[in-house]
Amino acid sequence: MKEFKKLSRRQQNMLRFMSEYTGKRGFPPTIREIGERCDIASTSVVNYNLNKLVDAGYLQRSGKVSRGLRIIRDIPGVAPLPRLATNSNSPRVALVGRIAAGEPISLPEDIAHHIDEDDYVAVPQEFLQGFDENEVFALTVRGDSMIDSMIQDGDIVILRQQSTADNGEMVAAWLPEDSETTLKHFYREADSIRLQPANTAYDPIFVHPANCQIKGKVLSVMRSYG
Amino acid sequence: MKEFKKLSRRQQNMLRFMSEYTGKRGFPPTIREIGERCDIASTSVVNYNLNKLVDAGYLQRSGKVSRGLRIIRDIPGVAPLPRLATNSNSPRVALVGRIAAGEPISLPEDIAHHIDEDDYVAVPQEFLQGFDENEVFALTVRGDSMIDSMIQDGDIVILRQQSTADNGEMVAAWLPEDSETTLKHFYREADSIRLQPANTAYDPIFVHPANCQIKGKVLSVMRSYG
């Protein structure tokens, strides 16, 4: 079940055919159609190789249903086929650093120009809440200092870069006087700012507006166990 | 037949469902699936209305082939949706229900066959941890009963269906005697099972193995603010 398995020529062929067929007809081919077009005599061989493609992370199958195929990754060495401009492609956002208590959040000048191969993380479209992916970035959480906000070590936080916030929004804030980075719900009060943890078992903190630099608004959180 | 025939409410409904389904799953629905979701009792009625949609210029059909549908025109009064089953670049898992304290987790017999409105959620490939999408499902968390596990109301939990677990894994467990559903780290002890919250501020609970039905292993958690 490894990701980096090399595809056989036959498997590449199948992948390309499925992609073309789907683009042309509007729905994926059947196992038998794949077999015919890729010169595979037996349906079980097609099935076998389809499962290989699933293992390799290129394909998704819906069991027992006809044409239950879905290509979920570009074919290596082949130009990606035209897709619809709308939600066809899952966005990738720049993973620009880490967030931890005691250290400020430093962002590169230009998020959109961040260029590190593995520093991108795929995010489902809906989790971007309509924001442009160029103004959105991701941070890895280090340490348990955000535990009052229901965010733990290893979590990936998706944020939109902005320096102000509306009441109730979850923000990433740097508190210079305390040398403290925190993720909390933002509330502007009479002459202070209330930062409210998500877990109500913890108490809010109050800070002076001058001691609260908002770095961004938290859009979503993703966590992977294992 | 003329092009500008007004569509019946039923036909509009069908069109919208087909569009959504295709966008979500990557391939068009079957006649029977359309019938179920649009409250049409007979497949022949669905077929009848599909042909009407063809006449009206909204749809293209490929005769005799399963799922041979292709929307070729936008639905009036509805935002244009992706009409082609193109390569959508991220896996979808079935969102089969909710998880809350006090009610058991009931799963449909066949996850892969579930077909409902918001029934699928896009998940980044890496968050599936290499498991087959057909054995993976998602639940929406209701209530704050999982707060000790750093999971809150509204979170989407991605699980793999399994009835046993290894030490340290996060599992979804149903405790019959307590009528309690819970998400915790699993540890098998001498003659009991220790369920350990992720937030160490909370205490573990110990249960008898007979009083602990494991429903699945938690692969990942996704949370969207907004």
Next chain:
DNA sequence: TTGACATACAAACATATGTTCGTGTATACT
């Protein structure tokens, strides 16, 4: 050699899925 493993085939199998048909309603028009 032996055995394990990946790949391949063909045929049988189970069922998912489109199609057809006979029938029953309404409604509108003659």
Next chain:
DNA sequence: AGTATACACGAACATATGTTTGTATGTCAA
């Protein structure tokens, strides 16, 4: 009334299509 038309139902039907099984072949390592 009688007739035509649009729309609906359910059941039977035919076949399109995924799955399983038994077997065979190659390679590679022990």
